[in-house]
Amino acid sequence: MAESWANSGSRRAGGSDLYLDLGGTGSVRARLMGALREVIQSGRLAPGTRLPPYRALALDLGIARNTVAQAYAELAEEGWLTARQGSGTSVARRAAPLETGPAHGPVRRTPRRVLYDLAPSSPDAAAFPRGVWLTSARRALAAAPTEAFGVGDPRGRIELRQALADYLARARGVRAEPGRIVVCAGFASALRLLRQVLEGAIAVESYGLDFHRSILSEAGPATVPLTVDADGARVDELSATDACAVLLTPAHQYPTGGPLRPERRAAVVDWARAMGAIVLEDDYDGEFRYDRDPVGAVQGLDPDHVVYLSSASKSLSPALRLGWMVLPGRLVERVVEAKGPRETWSGVVDQLTLADFLSSGSHERHLRRMRKIYRRRRDQLTATLARQAPHIRVSGIAAGLHAVLDLPPGTEEAALRAARRLGLALDGLGAYRHPAGAMPPRDGLVIGYGTPPEHLFTTALDALCLALPAQPQTVEGR
Template identity: 65%
Template sequence: MPESWVNSAERIGVDLHVNLPEGKGGRQAALTRALRDAVRDGRLAPGTRLPPYRSLAADLAVARNTVASAYAELVAEGWLTARQGSGTRVADRAAPPRPVSVPQRTATPPRPAHDLRQGVPDATSFPRTAWLAASRRALTAAPHEAFGPGDPQGRVELRRALTEYLSRARGVRTTPDRIVICSGFAHGLRLLYGGVGGPSRGVLRGPLAVEAYGLPFHRDLLHEAGVRTVPLEIDEAGADVGALGAVRGLRGVLLTPAHQFPTGGPLHPERRTQAVDWARAHDGLVLEDDYDGEFRYDREPVGAVQGLDPERVVYLGSLSKSLSPALRLGWMVLPAHLVGPVLAVKGEREAWASAPDQLTLADFLESGHYDRHVRRTRQRYRSRRDQLLSVLAAHAPHIRATGIAAGLHAVLRLPPGTEPDALRAAAHQGLALDGLARFRHPGAAGPAPDGLVVGYATPADHAYGSALAALCRALPPPR
């Protein structure tokens, strides 16, 4: 008999996949072997209730006595148990052997005692109760079509909620039809420039100006898409956007204007205007990465550059810093002429962002829970930052911290030539953190200052003091 799916066991809530090949002993022997093998290799777990004789016999087109005899034999062998009122179950002692482990190609490095890497929010602060309540409300109110093939532009409920929130909190000027939901900043960058299917898959072309400091991952993504990146130097006023006009064939610039990553500080108002003026004059675009714009401590809120000209700025945001990178939700606020091309690249159906998660986020925004969460975590991160500064003032007053008015990290400026030794000392102290040189564009001119990029969001409260003490031991002494 060919393979059969046993589907009629509604009363016990299990399906069985049973293969009864013709062979020695007839149907009863074949069924006994099939069930024994299923228990032995773990496909039928201990405690699983098997279908009644009549149900299994009907599904396999065999006599009821055939099933009863097979069950009785396996009970006698100890593979199954049978009790009045409880039916026939897999015996608890019939545990399958452990699977053989597949050797790892590379050894996993030991986990550091303290994680001070940048860009990682406090996982313990995720608002589980509020998110669960929002999910229940969203799923209860969701239309049936929300559980069908997804719209690549994203759920309209979320796009409406983002329109209101981004306008109110970040000064973004948009409408729901200009927003495209994605899985985060990197996904948005791939939709614009390619990187998954090669350079022909992106919407935009030509070289892209980037800040001289930024995430290597983003530069690598652009390089894989065939995009040449041109570094802009950074000073106290942010990226030197005045140099844009000198780059031949340039049509785009990628900026982190609310809080330059990783050096810190907002883009000066004059330079924000200058960047938009350049885009207007050269038929270009400003790509605005608003990766942690909600977290500011010692300054007035800095609105989005997008508000200066929605037709010349692509605004990109996500939940990776404010809620959790595990949610894989982000958004692109696009000029009108880019919405169609971006959706054409994305495809006919949503392949990245879960519709239930989108609906939950829409409720989370509209109910005010997102604002409350941001305010709570802002206070928490400010306290963490203040503790870092206090410890440095007491134990390493010769080390200057910069980029501290916002965000989830600070840059500790080091004496020239000391960054490599400080990183080795930090590793010896069980610290995971990054040096400033790691984020420097390889094509940037001139020497790079030494420094450590210290994230203060990740460690647990009870371990944060120990992490800071270890950090101070790793810092170079005063000269």
């Protein structure tokens, strides 16, 4: 291994020759960090100077790239470096050269920075179809009647409700008509409206989003958790509750990743019919199934007892703030009344644009393209783990924009701390567990593979593998 760049010739960083002395004692990582601090303090690396990618620096120095990745991450945490997705790693603007004179005290630590975003639930923002969306916007605005820009229908624009009825029937097996569809500002908005019209306790899956549980508890009793296993929610437990409704993610349980099995789909509909209850079907990523064709919506089994809920957040962008409900007829007017002032309605221009985007076939073309991208990323995730961490299992079906990595018991918190040190944003499975659930805790990481830009995805997976617990050592002869 080369001890310094000076011994192995001139190298470039930010367009200037830079020599790093890795002499001294201690680990290679500690010596590299010390050398980088020294060139920043001395002014040889000015604030804003971009550093080499850690793979290139590792090759130049003859050291492991993981060592460079850890050194960069720790120096960013200390405030010496800054790192942003798509911009690489640079010397921090506040990292001024060391001045002579009295000491200025210890280096101030700054909050940890996110180098790689593997948090779940978001699509690839760079893949938003700007050009095609703009074409739909122009076409929709040109065709829109004058009354579209006056006081509108709280159910949403008829153009969008008609386009949604056609698309959902074809692609998701939803039995819909425009009069039963209400457009809203995303899934959370829909949930708040439904909470206002449903009287009584609402059952939820024992693993799910805590802010959804909070919404359902704001104006009513606490939510009732249902056990989740590999076959989805244990809907047989509903008979022992006084719930008036149940919130489910049947196509792809969030976050554990299993589908609701056919017999349970039928059973929950039977329960709703017998009890006069409502099933709230969260179809958040039902279009993204990679091992087979997507499974149709539960709503198709009984439109009078199932509310179908979805949005544009996963298929297009959460920035659009567009969601929709397909409601049983008896709930439509009550939900519209609960909608209240016009200021809470979704924007007309985005509604008209999405209507054209759906009707023109652009939406389905976009989905076909994104399925290929996300399937490739999921396959890359599983292949990387098979090479670098074969003891870590990916659970759940091949679908959606996230995967769960099962961890050995008692290792989740340590893995999360290691991830933060490496600049990784991701979630632990424990954060999704219902506080009143009877299920034993399960250790795992929830990894989103939709968010990172394409050029950083491989690097993000390498960093992820560094954060995972090591394979347990086996005792010879046992």
